Amino acid sequence: MANELSKGALISRGILSQNPVFKLALSMCPAVGMSTTVMNGLMLGVAVLFVQIFSSLTISLFKNWIHPRIRIPTYTLTIATWVTVIDLVLAAVFPAAYAQMGIFIKLIVAFAIITMRLETFACKESPSDSLFDAIGMGLGFMVGMVAIGFVRELLGSGTVFGYDLLGFKPFLFFILPCAGFFVVGLMMAFFNWIEAKYRERMAQKS
Amino acid sequence: MNKAALKDISSIVIRLTVTCLLAGIIMGLAFVLTHDAKAKNEQIRDERVMYSILGYDKANPAPQTMALHTVYRYILTAGETQTVAYLVPVSDKYSFVELDLSGAFVRQAVLDADALKLRNEGERNAAVAAVVPAGTEARYADQFIIVTNEGKRMAYILDGRYPGFKTFIRVKMALDAQYAMLGFEVLEHEEDPGLGAEIEQKWFRGQFEGKSFEQLKAAQVVREPMPDELRAAITAKKPTEADAKIRADHVGDPIYALTGATISSRSVLNGNQAMVKKFAYRMDLLDKVLQAQGIKATF
Numbered sequence: 001m002a003n004e005l006s007k008g009a010l011i012s013r014g015i016l017s018q019n020p021v022f023k024l025a026l027s028m029c030p031a032v033g034m035s036t037t038v039m040n041g042l043m044l045g046v047a048v049l050f051v052q053i054f055s056s057l058t059i060s061l062f063k064n065w066i067h068p069r070i071r072i073p074t075y076t077l078t079i080a081t082w083v084t085v086i087d088l089v090l091a092a093v094f095p096a097a098y099a100q101m102g103i104f105i106k107l108i109v110a111f112a113i114i115t116m117r118l119e120t121f122a123c124k125e126s127p128s129d130s131l132f133d134a135i136g137m138g139l140g141f142m143v144g145m146v147a148i149g150f151v152r153e154l155l156g157s158g159t160v161f162g163y164d165l166l167g168f169k170p171f172l173f174f175i176l177p178c179a180g181f182f183v184v185g186l187m188m189a190f191f192n193w194i195e196a197k198y199r200e201r202m203a204q205k206s
Numbered sequence: 207m208n209k210a211a212l213k214d215i216s217s218i219v220i221r222l223t224v225t226c227l228l229a230g231i232i233m234g235l236a237f238v239l240t241h242d243a244k245a246k247n248e249q250i251r252d253e254r255v256m257y258s259i260l261g262y263d264k265a266n267p268a269p270q271t272m273a274l275h276t277v278y279r280y281i282l283t284a285g286e287t288q289t290v291a292y293l294v295p296v297s298d299k300y301s302f303v304e305l306d307l308s309g310a311f312v313r314q315a316v317l318d319a320d321a322l323k324l325r326n327e328g329e330r331n332a333a334v335a336a337v338v339p340a341g342t343e344a345r346y347a348d349q350f351i352i353v354t355n356e357g358k359r360m361a362y363i364l365d366g367r368y369p370g371f372k373t374f375i376r377v378k379m380a381l382d383a384q385y386a387m388l389g390f391e392v393l394e395h396e397e398d399p400g401l402g403a404e405i406e407q408k409w410f411r412g413q414f415e416g417k418s419f420e421q422l423k424a425a426q427v428v429r430e431p432m433p434d435e436l437r438a439a440i441t442a443k444k445p446t447e448a449d450a451k452i453r454a455d456h457v458g459d460p461i462y463a464l465t466g467a468t469i470s471s472r473s474v475l476n477g478n479q480a481m482v483k484k485f486a487y488r489m490d491l492l493d494k495v496l497q498a499q500g501i502k503a504t505f
Contacts, residue, residue: 067221069214074225081229085236092243095251 007132014136020113021144022188027113031145032180034104038161041149043101044108045142047086049135052114054082056122056134063123075118076109083108113141151183252378256363259380259389260353272360275352275505278324279488280334284342291344292492293317293324293334295504300324302337303501309491311499350485352505359383359505364485368477370395371402371470375477385419385486390478402470410464410471412440414478416457422482425461427472432462 005013020026035041055078059066066074087105091098098105108114117137122130153159156174158166173179262268278293282304289312291304300319304312317324319333327346334344351363362381367374375395380388390411397403404410409432417425436456439449463471496503 065221067218070218070222073222077225077229081232084233088233088236088240088244092240092247095247 010132011136014140015143019140019144020137021141022191026116027111030104030107031148031184032177035145035148035152035180036175037153038146038149040101041145043097044104045145047105048108048141049138050086051079051082051108052117052138053134055079055114056117056130057127059118059122060125060127060130075115079114080109147187148183255378255391259378259391260361269355272353272355276349277352278349279347281345281347282338282342295321296502301501305491305495311495354505361388364481366481370397370473372396379481381482385482387414387417387422389415397470402467404464404467405470405474409437409440413461416453419486421458422479425475427463427475428460429463429468
């Protein structure tokens with residue numbers, strides 16, 4: 001049962017080979033709803049990163065006391081607790097950012113990616129391994145959100161981080177929710193294509 | 207039921223209870239630790255909105271001599287009769303001034319609390335309860351702020367809530383000493399995005415600015431586009447003399463409705479009209495009583 005990957009491999013796995021957005025296709029709803037700008041994507045990514053780290057650590061520390069029949073309610077309670085804490089802290093410390101994304105923070109409770117990590121990893125592994133796995137997955141989600149946000153913001157409103165780069169709006173369509181699915185799909189295809197090419201080259205070398 | 211199952215059930219119940227208790231403690235701690243900062247943020251936001259509708263910002267700060275005086279209004283119910291009470295600041299204390307519904311003076315008392323204490327709703331209610339006779343129920347109604355500069359009244363700031371197209375619209379409004387509109391800000395609303403939600407827009411709100419009490423009372427909503435020059439003048443980032451002149455020329459205009467949101471536009475106008483009318487009536491009555499009774503309010 002024990003984890004055999006090194007700490008570095010745990011982090012890179014979350015960002016690359018098991019990226020929650022592009023590879024596992026989890027938590028698509030927020031990815032599509034919130035990724036209209038780079039800033040929004042980044043903020044939600046940071047919030048998810050923190051919730052994932054705290055929840056993974058908690059579950060990993062208390063795994064021996066969790067009754068197997070009530071795993072899922074316990075996970076949900078844990079996540080909800082940390083989401084509430086992050087929600088309160090954000091409201092107190094960054095009121096301006098909170099005003100923009102307040103309602104999306106509460107949605108993190110229902111993120112499949114966090115529950116999935118708790119169920120498949122944190123409840124079996126040691127706290128330190130769970131911490132690195134959580135960092136990897138959280139960063140992977142953040143990278144995915146920022147990448148989608150970048151494409152949508154640039155193509156939809158011609159800006160990046162709110163700075164006007166193009167001076168015009170190429171496709172207003174990309175700001176709309178449905179375009180999020182197109183962007184996710186296209187980027188997924190793009191990353192799969194890169195991976196396929198990479199594998200091919202590796203196969204030729206050997 | 208066998209023993210093993212019973213043991214399982216009780217173990218699950220205990221674990222869930224403990225989890226919930228722990229979660230509650232953590233959330234409670236976070237709430238306590240962040241509560242003060244949150245309340246402060248809200249106050250800062252409130253103040254910023256207040257200064258912005260008075261026309262002050264970082265580049266153009268409010269004068270040092272400006273002072274804010276908060277007046278609280280309470281509704282008193284004793285059996286069938288209703289009266290209104292105002293908590294009015296006098297020197298360093300607050301005075302409790304009771305008026306009947308026609309505006310005649312009933313009585314006055316000194317409250318055992320200062321401005322800071324009264325800001326807290328619980329302490330304020332307790333202070334009021336201490337001066338009203340037994341059997342009378344005192345209910346907090348609203349509050350407004352009187353802004354003075356060098357002892358002269360400069361503006362009134364009111365909070366209000368009126369029905370919009372869907373639910374209530376909450377606004378903060380500033381009037382000058384003659385009840386002319388200085389401006390208002392939409393704090394909360396649930397109008398349709400892209401249609402009624404445009405009531406937040408500066409060009410729409412800007413139409414109300416500068417309207418005198420009479421002009422506002424007589425104003426109507428028209429379903430016509432706003433003249434381009436007026437719109438440009440209202441939304442100008444750095445308003446010039448020419449912009450101010452255009453706005454002054456159009457101050458008697460009707461309210462140009464938002465496209466596709468005539469009902470929201472009309473709600474805002476009607477709501478603002480009602481707020482200003484009621485406030486002007488109350489303020490005039492209060493002023494008359496304060497003068498007749500020789501109560502020296504700080505404003």
